[in-house]
Amino acid sequence: xxxxxxxxxxxxxxxxxxxxxxxxxxxxxxxxxxxxxxxxxxxxxxxxxxxxxxxxxxxxxxxxxxxxxxxxxxxxxxxxxxxxxxxxxxxxxxxxxxxxxxxxxxxxxxxxxxxxxxxxxxxxxxxxxxxxxxxxxxxxxxxxxxxxxxxxxxxxxxxxxxxxxxxxxxxxxxxxxxxxxxxxxxxxxxxxxxxxxxxxxxxxxxxxxxxxxxxxxxxxxxxxxxxxxxxxxxxxxxxxxxxxxxxxxxxxxxxxxxxxxxxxxxxxxxxxxxxxxxxxxxxxxxxxxxxxxxxxxxxxxxxxxxxxxxx
Amino acid sequence: xxxxxxxxxxxxxxxxxxxxxxxxxxxxxxxxxxxxxxxxxxxxxxxxxxxxxxxxxxxxxxxxxxxxxxxxxxxxxxxxxxxxxxxxxxxxxxxxxxxxxxxxxxxxxxxxxxxxxxxxxxxxxxxxxxxxxxxxxxxxxxxxxxxxxxxxxxxxxxxxxxxxxxxxxxxxxxxxxxxxxxxxxxxxxxxxxxxxxxxxxxxxxxxxxxxxxxxxxxxxxxxxxxxxxxxxxxxxxxxxxxxxxxxxxxxxxxxxxxxxxxxxxxxxxxxxxxxxxxxxxxxxxxxxxxxxxxxxxxxxxxxxxxxxxxxxx
Numbered sequence: 328x329x330x331x332x333x334x335x336x337x338x339x340x341x342x343x344x345x346x347x348x349x350x351x352x353x354x355x356x357x358x359x360x361x362x363x364x365x366x367x368x369x370x371x372x373x374x375x376x377x378x379x380x381x382x383x384x385x386x387x388x389x390x391x392x393x394x395x396x397x398x399x400x401x402x403x404x405x406x407x408x409x410x411x412x413x414x415x416x417x418x419x420x421x422x423x424x425x426x427x428x429x430x431x432x433x434x435x436x437x438x439x440x441x442x443x444x445x446x447x448x449x450x451x452x453x454x455x456x457x458x459x460x461x462x463x464x465x466x467x468x469x470x471x472x473x474x475x476x477x478x479x480x481x482x483x484x485x486x487x488x489x490x491x492x493x494x495x496x497x498x499x500x501x502x503x504x505x506x507x508x509x510x511x512x513x514x515x516x517x518x519x520x521x522x523x524x525x526x527x528x529x530x531x532x533x534x535x536x537x538x539x540x541x542x543x544x545x546x547x548x549x550x551x552x553x554x555x556x557x558x559x560x561x562x563x564x565x566x567x568x569x570x571x572x573x574x575x576x577x578x579x580x581x582x583x584x585x586x587x588x589x590x591x592x593x594x595x596x597x598x599x600x601x602x603x604x605x606x607x608x609x610x611x612x613x614x615x616x617x618x619x620x621x622x623x624x625x626x627x628x629x630x631x632x633x634x635x636x637x638x
Numbered sequence: 639x640x641x642x643x644x645x646x647x648x649x650x651x652x653x654x655x656x657x658x659x660x661x662x663x664x665x666x667x668x669x670x671x672x673x674x675x676x677x678x679x680x681x682x683x684x685x686x687x688x689x690x691x692x693x694x695x696x697x698x699x700x701x702x703x704x705x706x707x708x709x710x711x712x713x714x715x716x717x718x719x720x721x722x723x724x725x726x727x728x729x730x731x732x733x734x735x736x737x738x739x740x741x742x743x744x745x746x747x748x749x750x751x752x753x754x755x756x757x758x759x760x761x762x763x764x765x766x767x768x769x770x771x772x773x774x775x776x777x778x779x780x781x782x783x784x785x786x787x788x789x790x791x792x793x794x795x796x797x798x799x800x801x802x803x804x805x806x807x808x809x810x811x812x813x814x815x816x817x818x819x820x821x822x823x824x825x826x827x828x829x830x831x832x833x834x835x836x837x838x839x840x841x842x843x844x845x846x847x848x849x850x851x852x853x854x855x856x857x858x859x860x861x862x863x864x865x866x867x868x869x870x871x872x873x874x875x876x877x878x879x880x881x882x883x884x885x886x887x888x889x890x891x892x893x894x895x896x897x898x899x900x901x902x903x904x905x906x907x908x909x910x911x912x913x914x915x916x917x918x919x920x921x922x923x924x925x926x927x928x929x930x931x932x933x934x935x936x937x938x939x940x941x942x943x944x945x946x947x948x949x950x951x
Contacts, residue, residue, distance in 0.1 A: 340747050347747055347834040349855060353841060360847070365744075371742045374735075375756040378819065382759065383910060385771050397779075401786045413769040425722035462671065469678035471925055473876045475898055476918045477681035479905040483694060484680060503656025510673035540662045569764030571879065572902075587766045594770065594883075602774065609770050613763045621755075628758055628823060 352506055383611075389606035396603050413611070416604055420593065422586075422611060428578075429568060429585040429615075431498065435505035435568035437560050443509030444559065445552070448518030448545055453530060463519075470512035475572055494578040504574060508567060514559045519556040522548065561627055568616060586612045687917035706859035714917065717888070717895040721924070723806050724874045724896065731807065732814035733870060737863070739818060740825025758819040765816070769883040772812035773799065776884065799884055802893035809894055811878040817873075821866060828862040829855070864939070868932040875925055878902070897921045 342355035342364075354360045384403075388396060390412070391405040417423070447466070452460045474481075484493060485503045508514075525548065534546050549556075571587050578584045584592065590612050593600060600608075620627060669793045689705070708714040743754060760768070775783040776799035786796045799805055832855060840850045881887070881894040887903065888895030897917055905914035 345747055347837075349741075349829070349832075349837065349850065350847065351834075351837070351841075354847065360663065363847075367742050367746055368748065370738070371746050371753055373741070374739055375753055378757050378760050378815070379782065381771055381775065381815065382763075386776070388774075397781050399781070401781065443670045443673055446666050447674075450663045450670075452664040454658040454659060454663035456667070459663070461668065465679065466674060469674060469682075471872075471929055472678075472682060472922055475876070475878055476921060477678075479694070479911060479914060480684035480688065480900070481677065484676065484684075487864045506673055509675050510671065510677040512678075515670075526798040540659065542665075544666075565762065567768070571764075572764050576880070587764050590770070591766055591883075599728065605770075606774065609767050613767050616762045616764065617759070620759065624755055626760075627762075628754060 385606055385610055385613075389603055389610045391603045393601045393603060394637070412604070412607060416607055417611070420608065420609070422589075424582060425584060425586045425589040425612075426615070428583055432501060432504060432570075432585050433564055433567045434573070435501055436508040436570075437563045439505045439507075439509035440511060440514050440563035441556055441559055443506075444511055444514040445518045448515050448522055449548060452519045452522035453525075453543075453548065454540055466512050466515055469510070470516065474507075478572060478576065482571075484547055485577065491577065491579075496578075496583055498583065500577055500583060504570075504577060507573060508563055511563075513540070514562065517562075518552075518555060521552060525551060539591075557626060561623060563621065565616070565627075568619075586615075658763045685915045685918050688911055689919045690912075691915075692912050693909070694911040698914065703803065704912040705920075708913050708916050708920070711913075713888075713892050713895060713900060714897075716892045717897050717900045717917075718920075719877065720806065720893070720895055721897055724810065724877055725809050725871055727810040728813065728870060728874045729867075731810045732818065735814060736818045736821035736866075737825050737859075739822035740829055742828045743822060744829035754823075757822060760816050761820045763816065765879045766883070768812060768816045769879050772808070772815070773886075776808050800890055802890050805881075805885065805890065805894040809877070809884055812880060812884070813877070821870075824866065825859070825862060828859055832858045862940075864932075864935065868928060871928055872925055875921060883926075897924075 342361070343352045345351050345355065349363070350360055355364065358603075387404050390408055390410075392407065392409060395405060395407075398461060447462075450456060451463050482491075490500055490503055529547060529551075530543060533543050537538070568585075569587060571591065572586050572587075575588045575591060578588055581589070581592070590608055594605065599605075678702040688694060690699055690701060692700050692703075737759060743757070746753065777783075777785075778797040778800045779785065780789070782798075782851075784798050788794065788796060794802075798883045799808055836854050837850060840854060846854070847900065875896075876898055877896040878898045881896050881899050882902075885894045888899050898921065901914045901921065904910045904917060
């Protein structure tokens with residue numbers, strides 16, 4: 328902690344270094360503006376606290392014992408840390424299996440999201456075959472209408488394919504879940520906008536050289552598209568991790584359920600799980616997401632910011 | 639003669655190339671289009687037809703009976719009204735917070751990276767985990783977090799999520815907690831894209847910070863504000879997990895029921911597929927209306943700025 332403080336002191340920026348933005352070093356010569364800056368920092372700390380507090384609350388409550396969480400005198404942190412509880416709950420619900428299933432789901436979803444949406448976007452943005460505008464409009468229609476809305480007919484459709492045999496479900500049931508990510512209007516639009524912004528001369532030059540369209544896609548367009556592939560992959564990764572309704576309807580065998588579906592089903596078991604134990608399971612379910620975020624934080628937040636500048 | 643033949647040849651090869659290009663394009667699109675058909679278009683079409691039928695399996699056409707039935711159902715009317723309450727509260731609670739956050743993030747230069755990470759963290763958590771977490775905090779027992787806080791400030795225990803008039807604001811609070819960080823980043827980038835030289839010029843002219851904000855910052859934010867206004871309204875139509883879990887199932891007394899959740903419950907609990915589909919159609923119509931209004935608004939605004947530019951020239 329103290330070492331951190333020392334570090335902070337060394338890199339602490341000064342007012343005179345603030346060159347751009349709404350208020351800069353010239354404004355901060357005034358005392359009133361410096362006070363205003365202090366107020367802004369205070370608000371930011373307050374907001375950051377509100378953002379993090381529920382997560383810390385979740386962690387603290389999940390480590391409490393049942394008698395402690397229902398006791399009349401409230402303490403934020405547990406009096407006794409029962410770390411063994413994690414292992415016991417993990418074993419009871421075979422939580423590793425949930426993680427494994429989620430992993431399987433996420434990998435397939437990312438692959439499908441990248442391949443199929445980029446193929447369609449490439450065809451519409453660069454090859455432009457007859458009727459591409461109609462296709463584009465139809466896909467946009469899917470962007471407006473949330474998938475959940477048509478989930479019942481979709482489920483029947485999948486059932487008609489014979490994937491849904493409740494007696495012996497296998498990992499085949501993940502196929503419709505994966506492929507669903509291949510038909511995502513938002514990812515398609517991200518790819519399409521990116522492809523249409525690629526320099527036309529590049530594509531034309533390579534077609535002059537006698538490269539056929541498939542070669543252009545693999546040798547010219549794909550290598551240039553690494554940033555957008557990364558963006559869609561990250562989106563698909565977080566979306567499939569949190570995806571609930573379709574997996575909930577399809578994954579009926581408990582050996583095949585993902586973390587999110589498992590959590591929801593556990594919330595309905597009888598007799599109900601003790602509150603701290605349930606909170607601990609939620610904590611376990613969000614830890615991979617927090618780790619993913621901390622590893623890819625720069626990419627993820629750049630994507631988040633880029634979303635708006637596209638408009 | 640010779641040049642004519644050459645022209646013909648060239649035209650032939652051009653036609654050949656065009657056919658090749660078209661075939662290739664459609665070959666590329668074949669699988670993705672099949673996926674879109676399977677996952678989006680066919681279910682959508684099927685739902686549309688279903689809204690005029692009694693149920694999915696018998697497929698007897700009943701005309702507008704489903705629409706009459708849902709408009710006679712108090713739960714549907716409640717959900718329709720709730721939709722507008724959701725919009726209202728999401729605008730009151732959730733609309734300005736990301737703007738303020740975006741501004742603070744763009745101006746505060748101490749530990750800016752850390753603040754960004756902390757504020758974005760909630761966006762990473764799955765919707766289901768968020769609703770269970772907030773559902774716990776909103777509990778009615780005196781040991782649940784909101785009551786503990788209320789007691790610490792000298793208040794009395796309150797049912798919170800059990801109170802029909804509080805449930806929608808509470809749900810919107812949970813949605814805002816999860817969504818504000820990512821929206822704030824969008825505003826951050828539009829605050830940062832304001833040209834520094836404009837601020838500099840205003841500063842030299844002696845404009846006060848408030849004048850600068852009104853004349854430079856606010857106008858450059860207008861497009862983002864409108865876009866996110868509409869996106870927020872459209873996203874509110876898709877409220878689903880929150881009333882499902884926190885309510886639960888749209889409770890108490892349907893006071894948190896949303897159209898999407900009702901459509902789901904019609905189909906999966908009451909097995910009234912026709913009513914479910916009719917509800918879906920109503921929701922699609924409302925979303926389409928808002929999208930259309932948004933496009934018109936953008937066109938009007940763009941037209942205005944376009945005219946101004948022309949006049950200046």
